[in-house]
Amino acid sequence: MIGVGFHDVRVRLDGQDIIRGLDLEVPPRSWVGIIGPNGAGKTTLVRALLGAAPISGVITIGDRRVSDLDRRGLARLIAYVPQLPYIPRAMTVVDYALMGRTPYISYLGVETSEDLRVVEEVLDRLELLPFAGRSLGSLSGGELQRVVLARAFAQQAPLLVLDEPTSALDVGHQQQVLELVDSLRREQDLTVISAMHDLTLAGQFAERLILLRDGRIVAEGTAEEVLTEETIATHYGASVKVFRDNGTLIVVPMRAGAPTTGRS
Amino acid sequence: MSATALRPATLRGIWLLAGLSGVGVALVVGVMLGPVSLDPTAIVRELVDRLPLIEIDSGLDRREAAILWELRMPRVVLAGLVGAMLALSGAAYQGVFRNPLADPYLLGVAAGAGLGATLAIAYFPAASQWPVDPLPLAAFAGALVAVFATYTLGRSGARSRTASTLILAGVAMASFLTALQTYVQQRESDTLRQVFAWILGQLTTASWPQVTLVLPYLVVSAIVILSHRRLLDVMAVGDEEADSLGVDTRRIRLLIVIAASLGTAAAVSVSGLIAFVGIIVPHTVRLLLGSSFRIVLPLSLMLGAAFLILTDLTARTLISPAELPIGVITAVLGAPFFLVVLRRSRSIT
Numbered sequence: 001m002i003g004v005g006f007h008d009v010r011v012r013l014d015g016q017d018i019i020r021g022l023d024l025e026v027p028p029r030s031w032v033g034i035i036g037p038n039g040a041g042k043t044t045l046v047r048a049l050l051g052a053a054p055i056s057g058v059i060t061i062g063d064r065r066v067s068d069l070d071r072r073g074l075a076r077l078i079a080y081v082p083q084l085p086y087i088p089r090a091m092t093v094v095d096y097a098l099m100g101r102t103p104y105i106s107y108l109g110v111e112t113s114e115d116l117r118v119v120e121e122v123l124d125r126l127e128l129l130p131f132a133g134r135s136l137g138s139l140s141g142g143e144l145q146r147v148v149l150a151r152a153f154a155q156q157a158p159l160l161v162l163d164e165p166t167s168a169l170d171v172g173h174q175q176q177v178l179e180l181v182d183s184l185r186r187e188q189d190l191t192v193i194s195a196m197h198d199l200t201l202a203g204q205f206a207e208r209l210i211l212l213r214d215g216r217i218v219a220e221g222t223a224e225e226v227l228t229e230e231t232i233a234t235h236y237g238a239s240v241k242v243f244r245d246n247g248t249l250i251v252v253p254m255r256a257g258a259p260t261t262g263r264s
Numbered sequence: 265m266s267a268t269a270l271r272p273a274t275l276r277g278i279w280l281l282a283g284l285s286g287v288g289v290a291l292v293v294g295v296m297l298g299p300v301s302l303d304p305t306a307i308v309r310e311l312v313d314r315l316p317l318i319e320i321d322s323g324l325d326r327r328e329a330a331i332l333w334e335l336r337m338p339r340v341v342l343a344g345l346v347g348a349m350l351a352l353s354g355a356a357y358q359g360v361f362r363n364p365l366a367d368p369y370l371l372g373v374a375a376g377a378g379l380g381a382t383l384a385i386a387y388f389p390a391a392s393q394w395p396v397d398p399l400p401l402a403a404f405a406g407a408l409v410a411v412f413a414t415y416t417l418g419r420s421g422a423r424s425r426t427a428s429t430l431i432l433a434g435v436a437m438a439s440f441l442t443a444l445q446t447y448v449q450q451r452e453s454d455t456l457r458q459v460f461a462w463i464l465g466q467l468t469t470a471s472w473p474q475v476t477l478v479l480p481y482l483v484v485s486a487i488v489i490l491s492h493r494r495l496l497d498v499m500a501v502g503d504e505e506a507d508s509l510g511v512d513t514r515r516i517r518l519l520i521v522i523a524a525s526l527g528t529a530a531a532v533s534v535s536g537l538i539a540f541v542g543i544i545v546p547h548t549v550r551l552l553l554g555s556s557f558r559i560v561l562p563l564s565l566m567l568g569a570a571f572l573i574l575t576d577l578t579a580r581t582l583i584s585p586a587e588l589p590i591g592v593i594t595a596v597l598g599a600p601f602f603l604v605v606l607r608r609s610r611s612i613t
């Protein structure tokens with residue numbers, strides 16, 4: 001169980017301010033969804049947390065500063081799932097998942113039986129054991145996404161960071177992946193930070209939403225508080241309708257000026 | 265299910281044995297054939313006789329023993345070392361540049377080493393009498409300049425860095441460096457003969473001192489590359505992801521490029537420019553046994569040795585008593601191979 005804090009974080013890249021003074025507390029065991037229009041700074045914020053972007057300000061994980069941690073130390077705290085993971089097609093599922101153990105293996109060392117045990121458990125949990133010997137190139141998109149998650153969970157990090165994890169998946173697989181993340185989060189007391197594209201899914205899975213625009217937090221709170229038609233119109237420049245169905249919010253784009261027939 | 269049900273990529277004993285036997289067979293065949301054929305069983309007995317604490321009579325007379333030990337053995341050993349190093353370097357470059365077409369020759373590394381060595385021969389002719397022969401070091405300096413120039417050009421040249429961008433930069437770099445080398449060599453025509461002999465491959469004049477000259481560099485380079493086999497597998501997913509797994513990709517890339525260039529330079533400084541070994545051998549291993557560097561690196565080392573010993577054998581027997589430059593044969597085999605790899609890498613990206 002570990003929380004994350006951003007304290008006056010700024011990121012400047014190529015002479016441009018991408019993140020402009022951001023303060024945020026992510027409590028342990030919570031799921032925070034970062035939303036915002038393209039170019040708002042979602043990916044940069046994720047990269048800053050990974051130590052991959054030059055920042056001013058302080059980012060803390062638990063009681064430690066990201067800037068004080070070396071790469072291996074950070075990799076034991078954060079498991080990262082990129083937007084478009086690179087898939088080495090000839091690699092087998094077990095070899096790919098074993099890469100998640102890298103932060104625990106000495107520089108020139110090799111995996112121990114303990115590492116294999118962890119990977120076996122993870123593959124079993126994600127129902128991937130029957131695929132263990134298959135090459136990644138032979139798997140379907142949904143299976144691949146589970147394999148990528150398997151590598152992340154093999155890292156046994158208390159913090160899971162996802163950058164638009166489902167943008168390449170169809171609606172069914174999007175749901176499956178997010179449900180899987182949610183159940184594993186609850187089983188293992190993980191903290192999840194995810195940049196998300198789909199506002200409806202973000203509202204359903206994240207407990208708190210952070211709306212970024214031009215490198216600043218412009219709205220913050222529960223889905224009820226953030227996903228309003230006015231807020232989305234202001235910051236996305238989009239015309240949307242927000243429907244409510246059994247307590248969940250559904251955000252649907254609507255053509256401006258077109259007649260609407262929905263119940264609201 | 266027990267942990268043994270998972271089978272991570274690993275170098276199986278049987279493959280290791282097959283690789284070693286391949287080298288052994290190539291070695292015996294390599295020293296056996298030539299203008300005077302030697303009896304293979306006598307060769308094996310000679311080799312066993314050299315082992316400590318074992319004394320047996322091989323049945324070779326003094327002339328045959330001299331042919332074996334003074335003429336053929338150094339040449340075969342040198343060819344094996346050069347082949348092992350070029351194949352291993354090729355596989356290593358392919359790993360750190362994430363580019364299936366990377367090869368010491370096609371990256372311009374070999375040409376850089378060639379220029380460095382030519383400068384050393386042309387301007388420091390007495391240097392071979394120095395306590396440390398600067399030839400491999402000059403070649404190393406040239407190789408490093410070339411590989412960094414190629415990498416920089418290949419990166420900035422195109423926004424979408426495809427496999428072929430890096431290789432185009434490498435080929436341009438190789439042409440440029442070869443032109444410089446030709447200029448130096450024509451200007452310093454006193455040393456022309458020596459440089460020419462060197463470019464065409466000195467395997468023809470191989471001797472034990474050359475083996476001992478390059479062996480230390482090759483050993484260091486091979487140890488560094490082989491010990492990074494697991495990390496090279498991790499680097500297959502790209503810098504961002506590998507970094508997030510706790511791997512310092514920049515440092516490892518630098519280290520591996522230096523090691524592979526050192527090995528290439530040492531190999532080139534005794535053998536001249538030999539193309540395509542770094543593509544043919546690692547890709548053959550991948551095709552047969554899988555793409556993990558834990559398998560590709562050690563087997564490329566062994567198969568590279570066997571491959572170049574047999575190629576050199578072909579070069580010196582095909583139009584006997586004349587000799588073909590060894591690079592002619594590797595190019596004849598390698599060019600079609602290159603095209604196949606190019607097509608496959610296109611269909612993937």
